Amino acid sequence: MQADSSDLIQRAQQGDQAAFEALYRAHVGRVYALCLRLTADRARAEELTQDAFVRAWERLASFRGESAFSSWLYRLTVNVVFLGQRAGQRRALRVFTTEDPAAFERPGDAASTVAGQLDLERAIAALPPGAREVFVLHDVEGYRHHEIAQLNGIAVGTSKAQLFRARRLLREALSK
Amino acid sequence: MMCNEWEAQLNEYVDGTLAAEARALVEAHLAGCAGCRAAVVELRALVASAADLPKRIEPARDLWTGIAARVGKREVRNGKRWWRTALAAAATIVIGFALYRLLPPSAVHHRSEGTGWVAVQAEYEQASDELTRALATERDRLAPATVALLERNLAVIDAALRESRDALARDPENVELRGLVASVAREKVELLRWATRVAT
DSSP states (O other): OHHHHHHHHHHHHTTOHHHHHHHHHHHHHHHHHHHHHHHOOHHHHHHHHHHHHHHHHHHGGGOOSSSOHHHHHHHHHHHHHHHHHHHTTTSOOOOOOTTOGGGGOOTTSOHHHHHHHHHHHHHHHTSOHHHHHHHIIIIISOOOHHHHHHHHTOOHHHHHHHHHHHHHHHHHHHHO | OOOGGGHHHHHHHHHTOSOHHHHHHHHHHHHHOHHHHHHHHHHHHHHHHHHTSOSOOOOSSOOHHHHHHHHHHHHHHHHHHHHHHHHHHHHHHHHHHHHHHHSOGGGSSSOOOSTTHHHHHHHHHHHHHHHHHHHHHHGGGSOHHHHHHHHHHHHHHHHHHHHHHHHHHHSTTOHHHHHHHHHHHHHHHHHHHHHHHHHO
């Protein structure tokens, strides 16, 4: 699997679009999930997912294999999301709310699991943007505060404060 | 109900990021505070649920088409680069062949017949023009200082080429002048080749 992935990366770096499409197919679910949770906006998440893969294609030559390709791609995705949000302040903020519950639906999951996870997904989506971004990166994606601070251009203390706020709001929302 | 003043410490306690002394203080508080014990249970459940969320969500529509359209532009540009590289290589072969025919008899195994001189010049002009055009489209990729230096050098070579051609036109059978034209032409081709390669 690793060898296959390395081969695809190498071919994509040489301009092989079919190899890059295979990489896209392997990683799009993870990249889209990240974009969707960070933005809470399905249409925006689709745009950002495309932007992330285009950016990855443009930057493939800079990938030297020091980290896993997936880590490189997801970090690049987070950067694309944050850059897009900063550049797109002029764009009306479209916050996901429960009127678009289908965004997080995943056919095939057990009903009870889906219900609990959908409640959590909806509650995360309803968080204020700053709290949501930190919660998603820290508690869902497993980033550390110093990494989030670096990616988001905020202080470590701010990252912690946003996380604790997010957890407080989520506990309140889920206890209703 | 969590004690507000303990919110940060309880979160850090759940995350396991407290130093031993701070952790002991939190545990001492928890021993006597049912509200904070309940909050810790909730926080742990929340953190576990978040970590357990599926890492993949497939988009409702295929996004590849839009991506392919955008990365395809670069691929087309790569194709142009490949074409220019091939053009440069082909031009080099043409010029190499032309120079071979231009060289004085002492430098080649067979005597140049001189009958293809017009054709050789035409081949050289065509290849040189194509390389120059290829470079013109990509010159923005070079540093301004490099472009300025390149243009000065090409101007010097073109002047030398004009002079040596004029001299050869006055004495068409002069083998030394033919060698001079060949040498200057080689200089120009090498410089254009280098610049095209660097720019693309």
